[in-house]
Amino acid sequence: MGSVERFSHLLTRSAKRKQDFRSIFSRSEKIQQFNIQHSAFSTAVKDRLRGRLAVWLRVALAVGMCFSLALLGGCGRPKTGVIIAGSTSVQPYAEVLVEGYAVLYHDDAIDVQGGGSSAGIAAAESGTADIGMSSRDLNEKERELWFVEIAKDGLAVIINPNNPLTDLTINQIRDIYSTKISNWSELGGSPAKIHIIAREEGSGTRSAFESLVMGEAEISPKAIVQDSNGAVRQLVADDKNSIGFISLGLVDQTVKALTLDGIVPNRENVINGTYSLFRPFLFVAGKEPVGAVKQFIDFTLSPNGQKLLEHEGLISSAIEGIENEEI
Amino acid sequence: MKININSKLMTQDSKPGLPSSPSGSPLDSRQSVKIKTDRLSLHYGSFQALKDISFDIPKCAITAIIGPSGCGKSTLLRVFNRMNDLIPGVRVEGKVTLDDLSIYEKTVDVVSLRKRVGMVFQKPNPFPMSIFDNIAIGPKSYGIKDKQELNNIVRWSLTQVALWNDLKDNLKKSSLDLSPEQQQRLCIARTLAGEPEVILFDESCSALDPEATMKIEELMVDLAKKYTIIIVTHNMEQALRVSDMAAFMMIEEDKAGRLVEYEKTNIMFSNPKDKRTEDYITGRFG
Amino acid sequence: MKKFKEKLSGRIFFIFALSSISVLALITVFIIVKGAPIIAKVGFFNFVFGMKWSPSQGEFGIFPMIIGSVSVTLGAAALGVPIGICCSIFLAEFAPAKMREFFRPAIQLLAGIPSVVYGFWGLLFIVPFIRNFFGGPGLSILAGAIILAIMTLPTIISISEVSLLALPRQYKEGALALGLNHWQTIWSVLLPAAKSGIVAAVILGIGRAVGETMAVIMVLGNAVAVPLSILDPVRTLTTNIGIEMGYASGEHQQALFATGIVLFVIIMLLNSFAQYITRKR
Numbered sequence: 001m002g003s004v005e006r007f008s009h010l011l012t013r014s015a016k017r018k019q020d021f022r023s024i025f026s027r028s029e030k031i032q033q034f035n036i037q038h039s040a041f042s043t044a045v046k047d048r049l050r051g052r053l054a055v056w057l058r059v060a061l062a063v064g065m066c067f068s069l070a071l072l073g074g075c076g077r078p079k080t081g082v083i084i085a086g087s088t089s090v091q092p093y094a095e096v097l098v099e100g101y102a103v104l105y106h107d108d109a110i111d112v113q114g115g116g117s118s119a120g121i122a123a124a125e126s127g128t129a130d131i132g133m134s135s136r137d138l139n140e141k142e143r144e145l146w147f148v149e150i151a152k153d154g155l156a157v158i159i160n161p162n163n164p165l166t167d168l169t170i171n172q173i174r175d176i177y178s179t180k181i182s183n184w185s186e187l188g189g190s191p192a193k194i195h196i197i198a199r200e201e202g203s204g205t206r207s208a209f210e211s212l213v214m215g216e217a218e219i220s221p222k223a224i225v226q227d228s229n230g231a232v233r234q235l236v237a238d239d240k241n242s243i244g245f246i247s248l249g250l251v252d253q254t255v256k257a258l259t260l261d262g263i264v265p266n267r268e269n270v271i272n273g274t275y276s277l278f279r280p281f282l283f284v285a286g287k288e289p290v291g292a293v294k295q296f297i298d299f300t301l302s303p304n305g306q307k308l309l310e311h312e313g314l315i316s317s318a319i320e321g322i323e324n325e326e327i
Numbered sequence: 328m329k330i331n332i333n334s335k336l337m338t339q340d341s342k343p344g345l346p347s348s349p350s351g352s353p354l355d356s357r358q359s360v361k362i363k364t365d366r367l368s369l370h371y372g373s374f375q376a377l378k379d380i381s382f383d384i385p386k387c388a389i390t391a392i393i394g395p396s397g398c399g400k401s402t403l404l405r406v407f408n409r410m411n412d413l414i415p416g417v418r419v420e421g422k423v424t425l426d427d428l429s430i431y432e433k434t435v436d437v438v439s440l441r442k443r444v445g446m447v448f449q450k451p452n453p454f455p456m457s458i459f460d461n462i463a464i465g466p467k468s469y470g471i472k473d474k475q476e477l478n479n480i481v482r483w484s485l486t487q488v489a490l491w492n493d494l495k496d497n498l499k500k501s502s503l504d505l506s507p508e509q510q511q512r513l514c515i516a517r518t519l520a521g522e523p524e525v526i527l528f529d530e531s532c533s534a535l536d537p538e539a540t541m542k543i544e545e546l547m548v549d550l551a552k553k554y555t556i557i558i559v560t561h562n563m564e565q566a567l568r569v570s571d572m573a574a575f576m577m578i579e580e581d582k583a584g585r586l587v588e589y590e591k592t593n594i595m596f597s598n599p600k601d602k603r604t605e606d607y608i609t610g611r612f613g
Numbered sequence: 614m615k616k617f618k619e620k621l622s623g624r625i626f627f628i629f630a631l632s633s634i635s636v637l638a639l640i641t642v643f644i645i646v647k648g649a650p651i652i653a654k655v656g657f658f659n660f661v662f663g664m665k666w667s668p669s670q671g672e673f674g675i676f677p678m679i680i681g682s683v684s685v686t687l688g689a690a691a692l693g694v695p696i697g698i699c700c701s702i703f704l705a706e707f708a709p710a711k712m713r714e715f716f717r718p719a720i721q722l723l724a725g726i727p728s729v730v731y732g733f734w735g736l737l738f739i740v741p742f743i744r745n746f747f748g749g750p751g752l753s754i755l756a757g758a759i760i761l762a763i764m765t766l767p768t769i770i771s772i773s774e775v776s777l778l779a780l781p782r783q784y785k786e787g788a789l790a791l792g793l794n795h796w797q798t799i800w801s802v803l804l805p806a807a808k809s810g811i812v813a814a815v816i817l818g819i820g821r822a823v824g825e826t827m828a829v830i831m832v833l834g835n836a837v838a839v840p841l842s843i844l845d846p847v848r849t850l851t852t853n854i855g856i857e858m859g860y861a862s863g864e865h866q867q868a869l870f871a872t873g874i875v876l877f878v879i880i881m882l883l884n885s886f887a888q889y890i891t892r893k894r
Contacts, residue, residue, distance in 0.1 A: 118860035202860025442792035452783035
């Protein structure tokens with residue numbers, strides 16, 4: 001190609017380029033124009049909608065929040081979790097079982113709650129809990145549910161360590177709780193009013209105490225009521241004039257357990273029958289357990305589970321052979 | 328009766344050329360002095376409200392403090408019962424004497440001062456309790472417990488203000504049920520119950536209608552027979568009607584209130600010595 | 614268009630307001646429906662004035678709990694009202710501005726502490742203190758009264774202080790001009806003038822005390838017996854529900870709802886009374 005032709009070629013090319021650019025620019029101008037118009041229009045529309053939208057938005061937000069809160073509230077329960085609820089006496093032992101179970105089966109989605117034996121049985125019946133814990137025998141109506149005894153527990157009558165007394169008869173305890181005896185001096189101690197501490201009405205521990213100690217007599221309504229073994233123990237530990245009853249396995253050095261008619265409250269005496277205050281620990285379910293629930297209950301009744309319970313101070317009931325093993 | 332000669336009665340701001348009175352006080356020989364101020368100045372923090380005020384207030388007469396709004400009339404009035412003490416940061420210089428008692432000494436018991444110098448406010452302010460309790464509250468706090476004595480005091484006070492016959496059967500009624508004029512009378516009666524020597528009226532008729540104002544003015548004149556009355560008013564006709572002495576105040580550029588002229592009322596209003604007084608009285612400002 | 618927007622937003626707010634009232638109605642209807650049958654069965658007088666509460670034996674008399682509620686509330690009032698009013702007088706009349714700025718938020722903080730924390734603190738400090746210095750088990754009316762008094766202080770103090778500060782200056786000026794000293798002014802003029810506000814504050818505080826559960830459930834001892842001294846343990850209407858609702862069923866549960874009805878009526882009466890008094894001003 002000659003230089004002229006090349007040059008004109010260049011020219012036309014550049015002219016074409018310019019034209020291209022121009023068209024591009026004009027396109028973008030058009031776009032800009034359109035944007036400006038559009039934004040003007042949209043501002044107008046936005047303004048009109050803003051008022052209504054704002055209100056609807058807020059309504060929607062509020063409703064949405066309510067729903068999500070409701071959903072969240074309802075969805076607290078993990079899908080594979082097992083819920084165990086009931087007696088505060090059984091509760092600490094159930095928690096130990098859960099820990100042992102988690103080590104062996106790598107399943108730590110089990111939730112243990114208190115509430116008392118009656119509450120636990122009711123929860124099992126309604127399905128609110130998979131397993132209900134009870135520290136008392138079931139009544140006729142409750143026996144329609146599925147249940148199994150997992151251990152026996154002694155019932156200890158405790159007093160403050162600074163109280164010089166060490167032994168009482170069951171009759172005396174009954175008289176104390178019915179306020180026939182109201183002063184420590186009547187039992188040989190220094191004169192002071194006896195502060196009787198009992199559990200709440202729905203407590204399995206209380207029911208056990210009523211049937212084993214009180215019999216026909218009633219616990220005085222003047223008794224101070226606390227809603228867990230731990231609370232009773234704490235109170236007796238603090239108040240030197242108090243007396244209470246708790247699960248034998250929960251007795252520690254902050255309180256003193258009385259001997260009944262000279263019999264020391266311990267595992268051996270419960271097993272050989274000389275210490276008469278004991279009650280069954282039960283697992284109750286609304287229907288025959290399956291899946292994770294069944295697995296957990298099987299673990300509880302297995303030698304491993306029973307060993308754990310014995311270690312914590314309970315008396316095994318599932319397998320006879322365990323009783324004679326030393327831990 | 329001693330007459331106190333006060334040679335500093337006229338301030339330096341008076342027009343040159345006018346002779347300042349060498350004998351000073353406009354009071355004549357019959358009048359004894361109840362309250363005397365000597366170079367009184369008052370400051371709120373850094374602001375000076377009153378500057379260098381000196382004059383004598385005669386006993387058993389009505390002295391009116393007049394002047395344009397904001398010139399410090401109420402402030403001056405409140406000096407006499409130390410109500411300015413309620414304002415934080417207030418500082419008083421100069422001397423104020425009540426019957427030879429210098430009232431701004433540290434040893435003065437303000438509570439007993441206020442028994443001697445009573446005050447009636449612009450807006451009637453009866454306490455929200457019964458008529459009887461309103462009047463009895465002062466004497467009770469002074470220590471009077473005897474029921475009979477309290478009854479007597481209430482009866483006497485209400486009689487002084489001509490309310491006894493109207494209210495004697497309704498003493499347990501709430502004071503807030505009374506008309507404004509009656510309420511103001513009640514407040515005056517309440518003040519009288521303490522047996523004061525001086526009564527201060529801080530624009531006490533401005534919240535009342537003309538007829539009620541007239542009645543209160545009549546009461547003032549009547550009370551002046553036994554009590555020393557000092558009134559603050561922005562109503563010049565009122566000053567002319569009731570007062571014996573008039574004190575005209577004004578503020579200068581520094582916003583401090585000064586006493587411009589102090590004279591017998593009829594003399595000041597017919598022949599004011601200071602041009603500013605004349606301007607105010609004739610209504611050219613204020 | 615604007616009109617429509619206004620009407621729409623007005624209607625939406627109306628719906629929200631209605632929803633909160635409807636919740637109130639729901640709860641009211643619920644308690645009445647659940648609780649009325651047992652009152653009908655046992656008899657109103659037997660329920661309210663019966664001395665024996667023993668659900669396992671079918672006995673539902675709540676009088677010991679009424680006495681418990683009344684005694685703890687009165688104790689709280691006896692302790693809290695004088696302290697509260699004195700505090701409010703101090704804040705309104707005596708405290709310099711800087712002190713007021715420190716005290717006011719501190720008192721409001723008291724109101725922010727959760728009631729269960731109060732109960733816990735009471736159990737750890739107040740109960741042993743009472744046991745060691747006054748005798749008895751420590752769990753007592755006195756313990757509950759102390760805790761509740763502290764809890765109602767913010768209400769009483771702030772409303773009383775506002776009532777005092779809202780008084781027109783003229784009252785104080787008039788009193789001082791008469792020759793009353795500061796204390797006489799406060800006692801004879803300002804307090805009587807602020808009376809309706811202070812009374813409303815007290816009643817609101819008492820209303821809160823009556824409804825309190827968590828703070829007192831740990832310190833009262835929960836004995837179902839009429840107390841003979843302030844060192845005796847008691848159970849209030851609220852703590853009765855709190856302790857037993859977990860396991861109550863059937864008639865027992867109905868009786869607890871019926872207790873709720875009684876509480877409802879008491880608190881409604883107290884609130885209406887407080888409103889009436891403030892409106893009278």
